[in-house]
Amino acid sequence: MLPHVFLRVKNYQNLGYKCMMWLRSEVSGRKMAAAPLYCVCRQPYDVSRFMIECDICKDWFHGSCVQVEEHHAVDIDVYHCPNCDVKHGPSLMKKRNNWHRHDYTEPDDGSQPVQAGTSVFIKKLQNRTFPSADELLIRMRGEQVTPRYLERHGFNYPLVITEMEGLGLKLPPPTFSVKDVEQYVGGDKVIDVIDVARQADSKMKLSEFIKYFTKPHRPKVLNLISLEFSDTKMSELVEVPDVAKKMSWVENYWPDESFFPKPFVQKYCLMGVKDSYTDFHIDFGGTSVWYHVLWGEKIFYLIKPSPTNLALYEAWSSSPNQSEVFFGDKVEKCYKCVVPQGTTLLIPTGWIHAVLTSQDCMAFGGNFLHNLNIGMQLRCYEMERRLKTPDLFKFPYFEAICWYVAKNLLEMLKELREDNCPPSTYIVDGVKALIGALRTWLKREVTEPTSEVPDNIRPNHLIKELTKEIRYLEDESVSGSKPVKSQGYGLSSGMNGCLTTRSLERLCQARRARRAARRLREQQGQAPKLPSNLDILERHTRDVLKRLEVGPLEEVSKKERMAGGAALEKTFLQNRCDSFLSSLHRTQRFVPRFTENSTKCRLHQQQERPTSPSTEEAIQGMLSMAGLLCSSKAEEERSLQELQGDKSPMDSQGNSSSEAWDNQGLPSPETDYQYCDPSMSPPLHPSKRHAPNPPPISNQATKGKRPKKGMATAKQRLGKILKLNRHSRVFV
Template sequence: MSIKKHNIDPDNEKNDDDDDKGKNQNDDAEKCSLCTDESETKDKTNWLQCNACKEWYHTDCLSLSTSDVEKMLSYHCFKCVPKSGPTLYKRLSSRKKLKIDYVAFNQGEQSFVNQLHPHISKLLDFNATEDHPQINHRPYYTIDGEELTYEFSMKTALDKPVVVLQKDKTRIQNLSIPDNLSIDDICNYMGEDHPVEVMDCLTQESLKNWNLGLWKDYYQKFDENTDKIRNVISLEISHNLKLNEIIKRPEFVTDLDIIDKTWPTNNNLDDLDNSKNDSNELTDLSEFNVKRPKVSKYCLMSLKNSYTDFHIDFGGTSVFYNIVKGKKIFLMFPPTDENYRLYKEWSLKDDQNNIFFPDYIEEKKRIYHNHNHNHNHNLNYSNPGSGFKVILNEGDFMIIPSGWIHAVYTPEKSFIIGGNFLTLFNLDQEIKVEEIENLTKVPKKFQFPNFKMTLWLISYYYLDNINKILKLDEREKKMLFTLYDYLKNELQFIKNKSIPNRIKKISKENIPRKQSVRKTDPT
């Protein structure tokens, strides 16, 4: 849901669309589809966007006040209600959104230095319920390494996480991660002055002014009785030539990773490890001012009792996750529509940091059951999908499919190599997650880099390589239609004269343009 005020629009400027030149330059005069002759006297400065169809309306034409809009979590217009359900509302509070502040933590009182995140005990005590189909069967796949193939992903649609135990991992095709890889190696190859983002596990906030040298000293000398618990989960390492050489992603990942298909190999961009693609078949992106997203290889380093609260990996990316040293416990919830609805509500709550997401789900389940029992009919949403735990020990390997909601606990000091990848066959899920990120106001630095631009580049790739479409699985072919519809809607959005130019400008900038023909407008 988006709301904009036209009377603060600075964009009556030179780069407006040619087809806009003949219209009244006063944005207040722009009409929405609900405008009538009788509505001419109404206020036309405030606009509201439907989250489902993306159409914009004047709030006055909808007879909505500013306070009405502020209560909304996700607005659905009258045309979309039958398919997408009614508008969702959030619980309002006069308080600002709370950050975890367990008794003046930042002031350094010794008694709270080693305090654990309060959700850890709840995660450890969590028991899966038996009222969901995925729990009644195996909640995740446990397979031999040689079974982890492109064909496996097409057969299963990766509808559940995949675990390969250490004893079966050697047969994963092309996976190469040294068993003795350590923080010393990372520092040697990347340099101790390399900046690193460190997370305070109690507050779940990023800490500034850390580099690998400082982190190495902390990580190696950590004392659980005196030191605050910190965590590194976003150190991307694929740009380092030596690490990129000794760490190879499994063939399963490189076969699926759509970025490997849309970015060429050259000296300015990352190499495509294990890729079977002929670089001559790749779209020549040297004509575009676009940098390859650096998300393919991460080093994660966690101290004992580290905790990462519930989240969805950025852009709906899938994840490969290899435990070099240590142990991890995941609590995972499937990407059902109802779980997503609850996740959005939970993410936007004022006191979200103090609410254990499974508790929020259980609260909604009770409402669901009580309502159906008392009224003898179904609500317009389904029963939330139940969660389950996945325990990974040293040497184990896991694939987290697109869109799964999960929290992670570290029972012992751990060193992880993993990576994120976009897939074509999960494109609908990835688009859905990107919309959730925007709705829940996830900062851009925690989203997939240039996500919309990447979707355009995927379309360019298949337009340049029509023969590749014939080799796709049926599910992947179906996703090309999803991609077409998405990009078509983006173009319709840009051409919609009722939408302010400053808003359209953002979408236009996401369309890759050849530098040599920058004046050409693809719209």
Template sequence: MATAQLYCVCRQPYDVSRFMIECDICKDWFHGSCVEVEEHHAVDIDVYHCPNCDVHHGPSLMKKRRNWHRHDYTEPDDGSKPVQAGTSVFVRELQARTFPSGDEILQQMHGSQVTQRYLERHGFRYPIAVHKMEGLGLRLPPPDFSVKDVERYVGGDKVIDVIDVARQADSKMKLSAFVKYYYSPQRPKVLNVISLEFSDTKMSELVVVPDIAQKMSWVENYWPDDSYFPKPFVQKYCLMGVKDSYTDFHIDFGGTSVWYHVLWGEKIFYLIKPTSANLALYEEWSSSPSQSEVFFGEKVDKCYKCVVRQGTTLLIPTGWIHAVLTSQDCMAFGGNFLHNLNIGMQLRCYEMERRLKTPDLFKFPYFEAICWYVAKNLLETLKESREDNCLPPEYLIKGVKALITALRNWLKREVTEPASEVPDHIRPNHLIKMLTKEIQYLEVSQTLMKSQGISACPSTRSAHERGSYARRTARRLHDQHHHHHHHSHSPKAPSNLDIFEQHTQEVLKRLEMGPYEGDASFNLKVNGKFNKVSTASAAVAVRSLDNDLRLVLCNGRIIRADMLGNNLRLCVCLKCTGLKLNHVCSESATSPSTEEDAIQGMLSMAGLLYSHPIQEHKNFMDSQGSGSNSSSEAWSSHTHSPAHGKSPTLGYQYCETSLSPPLHPSKRPASNPPPISNQATKGKRPKKGMATAKQRLGKILKLSRHKPFFCLSQCLSQPPPLCIFGWPLLLF
């Protein structure tokens, strides 16, 4: 086996990760660190002599400077070639230019105002300036933190990317070498450090990113711990620039939003709106061979100048085109984050990077992989919104549509470019199909609501958070019920009633204020759907129920609760419970026992006992026949009638829900049956109103194992053909 060829004075094999330089005399190769030649110095050497050849041939020969306005300063200055970005002449001309003030577009805010709730409501479309850290959740080293301190925490041997500003070229050097350069009395070059990510160093403990960047970040919220791909670290950057450092116009990788905080010194930002016209001009300018010779700020209608001084934090939204000038020695901290507010723009910026063939070094790490993870999580969010009978925010619907298009295109591209970033545990085609179905459902819902003049109830993150625990609990209990049903014959297996009761108890314990409390749009939606209830009568009913707790149940969940006293008012959909009533509301004679069963059954399902079912049922029927315009009014007069002789707060008592399985309605026994021996009664006559109510509930309700208890959304879109007491919803 051949021995690997050795190089340099250290006699080590070739290492692609280390900078090397060739001696023009002996033609041998040397590591720059071994012969004390930095990578950014190599371009200044015309003829290089290694340490061995230096003894006989003298020192290396350096290039001669012939201009101050070109990246290649050896070009003769004949006055015909334009100034290029980053050169000393360019910086002087830039400082002499006039620009519209950044105050025209900057949103001046206090740290406590920059919240996720605010951005979700008002959008994140313009830069935000915060002049004090208080309230941002940002934690940084003190203002006297120095470049030497950075070396102490990060380590001098860490290799960092450094920009030679005059040439706008990137090179690598050790942090210790940059610190030595920074403190040198004379700086032969302008070097700028803008990409020192320190999340994996001790300095990370000194910095806590702003709350808004943590709470909205895709990586922080959606990146799984068991991912095959390494987690992207783009949240903590330290920027160290000397005076006259300049970064030309760019969009942050992947269309990420960015936060900057100037610890000391000063930076000047030149900001351009990401309009369609400006983005098209930017892509054209970026792909031009004369890019460095054209100042992009002159190609657009407006370029704003924003001075960021010590102690100021600047947040730049997705897609904003910006350049940065360091007007004096400066240290700043910053970070990038993807989020849900501007998904379409983020994807547009990523596709632009692909068309421009941006090197992977300057792209967001595993951008496509994080998009797949986000798509999976957003699918759950859309499902929860549908279950809550609410429309997600418009920005999220638009973002998911853009994401679906991008995911489809990436799958098609896999045929010709097999560089997949699809996570192993994600079924891409199935995920796209399910997302498309959810979007189609939302579009149908939007059309239906607009045609009927119904405003959608708001779907905010806080509402989702309040309901998520209840949803998970209900699903877990429901899954446990099915598991026991299929795999166990134990008589203690929980029934549907147990699931409903336990869920209701947990919600009531946690419930301080319902997510839709005081939501006029929800009341308008329900009351406006059924023609038999007018807005005025509904308002009267609400005012009259000053001692009640009113619950609205949908899919077996409490979606609205108004705590107005000690009583409970339930709004229950009869159609979706599977209740079989033979046109009780028709002119034919109704069955009191059937109606009584319905009332007792519904109260029993809620875990409540109706104290005087027959008498109060008659009163309720009398009020129905008295010509009242709505069942709400009838109920109001019924519950608050002095004829009852007692306070309405004593009308119900809580009772435990039976574990007995529901019986088929055809097996309903005669009224007042003799004692029978079964699981529910254990050979004794059941107490009136307790086991009897539960048995009657089982007789009346034939609950399907695969259908939810209540489905208010179905009744909103398709009023049931069968009703009780002339009204599709019973109010208890």
């Protein structure tokens, strides 16, 4: 069995304080013995707790158990634990040799430049002059800052809001203190603080930081900028500005059923003492930022995210002497923006900025990704990867949220195309940038798996569909043949037909309505559909032909009927019925529809040209004579009056054909179609017809009864239609 391995690391970059890591191993699948115990509390090692090693006994102790805070440990040169302290005296502290270097033990020979965050650096910065940010800031009232405004005019310059009404921002009163923060968040919460003089992070409990903040004498400058409190009681006291909430990717696109935990980056509490300084940076993932100074004051040093400045920033961030160079001196212009108490500042995507706390200050802020600057956000994320930024300082699950956004943007583009409504330019440009990034991530997944592709997304299919939509838009823009709606979805003329947030809300509502209608149609599609007139007629005709194959009369065998002319009769009926059905399908002049209150079929015009009366009434007569249409005489007269306008004159000769058909091929209004028995025996050819009114085959419908006197049988009616066909234009 392998013993536990202890690694004692002296971090000279962080001024020499000692830390410890131990490695637990497993041999042959069996766990090793119980972990060793440390400190005066005799507890096993906890990676989340700071520990320090005694230089005398070589034992390890929790900083909280021996009253040594992590940011104080860097000042100890030789540490003595409480047991060794009695025999060897107190710990030995480092000697300060300078005030302008992160390692203040370096000899001050005047050859080393000033480093950012040191007291000398802060004094020089406060005495410098910078161009005023007033020439680029956009000052607005809270009610004016809306997603609609940003979509029309873009979100490319910082916004300053002094009148909060209408902004939707909810905050505690200015009397809210750091002790109130401890009460709402909890003093045991472990937080990350920045030792400003060294520009290094360290961990401590919130209660310890509050004690430090409230002391009149502070040996160090500590800055707290990463307290996210969305999961605490203090979250109820703060509401994010409406513009940030409505535009946020996380709020709008992150699904509740996601495997990945939802990122919480919308609510931060920033507490900094006087002379706190954060060097130049771009917020993680290229997020936009909102700040509100509750009390105190902050000074921002702003630099535009031009391609040149971004390239200079990346080179400066990766240089070994980054802390010795003030980045504001490397660019053309660095603007100074003072944010006093009660003021809100919104910083767009990609802006490079540093922050100086000129007096004790409490501020609230948050980060959000949005659709307006997708390309810039992706560029900042790729820059973070090249700079090898630790995951702790990157936007949580940035790639996952991009996949979710791509899926939703694909649905949006499809909806807009269906509605003949062009998407805005920033959406098209953003989707193009997103397609390139998604392809890169998929290729990178082979060699550097990140597992940030959601399970419910098919990545290759999604990229293909997005590319298809963009190609479709490009083809339409080149051809210009597709008409574009000038109204609908609230298109704004200021952005060349772009889709605003209000329009997006309408689009979402329309999309939900269409989905509901589609589900309803699918449910209705599962129910049996009512057959059309053509379906009934075709079904009846094929039933007739099927019976001809079996034999219409029981006493006549199949062989005898085939020998006696039944084959000829079948061929004749088959040809006539097929010709009739094909001609009806070719005409395409009517659409049959059943009404709910009656079994009567009404023919409705489909094209602009009036339907041919001959075709319509031919269908009615065919169905009626076949016993498939039941309607009273009064109803038939009303229907014919609607279609024909008035009664057709009788044939002057008064023959039998004129009783059923006029010279236009329409049934006469006097014709009675009240008999409806589709189960009668199939008719024979008129030349082969048996005696008039033969007894029908007994079945459930007729109960073996003969039809009433004067009423034609189904065979006779169908035969009459076929006979009259020779002299009419119905079947042409």
